[in-house]
Amino acid sequence: MKVKFEKLIFTFILLFTINLCQSQMVLNGQKVKVPKTQIELVLGSKDRIPIKKLRDQNRSLNTCTNVSNFVPNYDSDMPIAAQNAFNYALDILEDIFVSDVNITLDINWEDIPGNAIGTAGSSFWRANFSFFPEFGKWYPEALTNIYNGSQFNSSADIEVNLDSSTNWYFGTNGNPAWNQVDLVTVIIHEVSHGLGFAGTVFSNGTPSSTTIGWSNLPNIFDPFVEDGNGVQTMTLPNNTQTLLDALTSDDLFFNGIYTNGSNGGAPPQLKSDNPYVQGSSYSHLDDGFSNEALRSFIVTGDAIHDLDILGVSMMRDLGWEVCNDSCPAEMTIANNNELEGNQSFQSAFESDGDIESLQNIQGGIDVIYDSKTSVELLIGFEVNANSNFEATIDGCGNN
Numbered sequence: 104m105k106v107k108f109e110k111l112i113f114t115f116i117l118l119f120t121i122n123l124c125q126s127q128m129v130l131n132g133q134k135v136k137v138p139k140t141q142i143e144l145v146l147g148s149k150d151r152i153p154i155k156k157l158r159d160q161n162r163s164l165n166t167c168t169n170v171s172n173f174v175p176n177y178d179s180d181m182p183i184a185a186q187n188a189f190n191y192a193l194d195i196l197e198d199i200f201v202s203d204v205n206i207t208l209d210i211n212w213e214d215i216p217g218n219a220i221g222t223a224g225s226s227f228w229r230a231n232f233s234f235f236p237e238f239g240k241w242y243p244e245a246l247t248n249i250y251n252g253s254q255f256n257s258s259a260d261i262e263v264n265l266d267s268s269t270n271w272y273f274g275t276n277g278n279p280a281w282n283q284v285d286l287v288t289v290i291i292h293e294v295s296h297g298l299g300f301a302g303t304v305f306s307n308g309t310p311s312s313t314t315i316g317w318s319n320l321p322n323i324f325d326p327f328v329e330d331g332n333g334v335q336t337m338t339l340p341n342n343t344q345t346l347l348d349a350l351t352s353d354d355l356f357f358n359g360i361y362t363n364g365s366n367g368g369a370p371p372q373l374k375s376d377n378p379y380v381q382g383s384s385y386s387h388l389d390d391g392f393s394n395e396a397l398r399s400f401i402v403t404g405d406a407i408h409d410l411d412i413l414g415v416s417m418m419r420d421l422g423w424e425v426c427n428d429s430c431p432a433e434m435t436i437a438n439n440n441e442l443e444g445n446q447s448f449q450s451a452f453e454s455d456g457d458i459e460s461l462q463n464i465q466g467g468i469d470v471i472y473d474s475k476t477s478v479e480l481l482i483g484f485e486v487n488a489n490s491n492f493e494a495t496i497d498g499c500g501n502n
């Protein structure tokens with residue numbers, strides 16, 4: 104993956120930027136509504152047993168240590184204890200995400216109105232540079248930097264806003280009181296949004312206000328979202344009841360090959376219940392994933408100090424290289440009899456993944472996975488229609 108993009112010449116064909124810090128941004132003279140993701144607060148109780156999922160202490164024994172470098176720029180109003188908690192959360196993320204380019208963050212400590220205790224997003228989304236793997240798709244700034252091979256511009260890649268009036272727990276041992284919000288948990292959640300875990304949907308709850316895509320382009324998140332019948336949400340028409348119905352159908356899923364592989368082979372459900380809540384719906388796991396960092400809310404007293412395998416897998420599907428230790432165990436994918444005729448090189452079966460490595464399938468035949476929609480067979484490999492085969496890959500798509 105690294106080789107593929109570093110070798111490209113950086114010709115800037117089309118330059119769009121969207122600033123997620125603002126609710127609207129002028130894009131080529133046209134105003135574009137940009138969603139904010141947020142995490143909402145749920146008050147636990149003294150009697151409830153809190154969820155604790157702490158950092159794996161064995162991680163330091165593994166090879167994945169500081170495979171990226173997050174560089175925070177803290178609001179001067181932010182308490183030192185809060186900054187220390189933030190640093191602790193970034194240490195965890197630095198053992199997961201692989202980047203040769205520093206990932207920079209601006210952190211604002213402010214009074215956020217309403218139930219949201221934190222919001223975050225990529226500071227910029229860019230599309231159609233030649234160094235991107237695909238045209239017609241928005242990429243968050245941290246990935247832009249990686250594909251570019253260096254920091255694209257000097258602004259922070261990610262903006263995080265934290266509510267200064269929340270009853271935070273700044274400790275890093277995962278022991279908030281029943282009525283405290285564990286800051287480390289929220290940071291891991293919010294920074295993940297900033298790394299690209301956020302779709303382009305916007306709605307104020309009426310059909311006419313409901314859109315997906317920015318300037319008619321999806322971002323890296325959108326193509327993975329589909330309903331139970333496999334209909335991609337991004338294929339539905341803007342400003343329609345149809346789109347709003349889909350977003351509130353309680354029937355949207357994240358269909359990615361790593362993700363499915365880490366979720367028992369099935370796409371995990373996304374938050375898509377009724378009513379639609381801007382910033383919460385669509386861009387989070389369903390509420391039922393009670394111990395996952397990427398659900399839409401946090402319960403006081405809980406501490407979730409890891410993206411864990413499902414979260415990491417979704418980020419991997421979005422295009423992030425992740426360190427092996429954070430990946431799912433070995434997965435198997437099969438062609439499901441989708442082969443048509445004898446094929447020697449081109450697509451053999453849909454994978455819906457972005458895997459770039461040589462692997463071995465049953466019988467010792469190599470295949471190469473290198474596109475979002477197909478698995479290509481190596482030259483010289485022929486297979487008959489309707490023949491079954493399976494490919495076994497490790498959770499990071501590596502050999």
Ligand SMILES: [Zn+2]
Nearest residue numbers: 140141142399
């Ligand atoms: Zn969120």
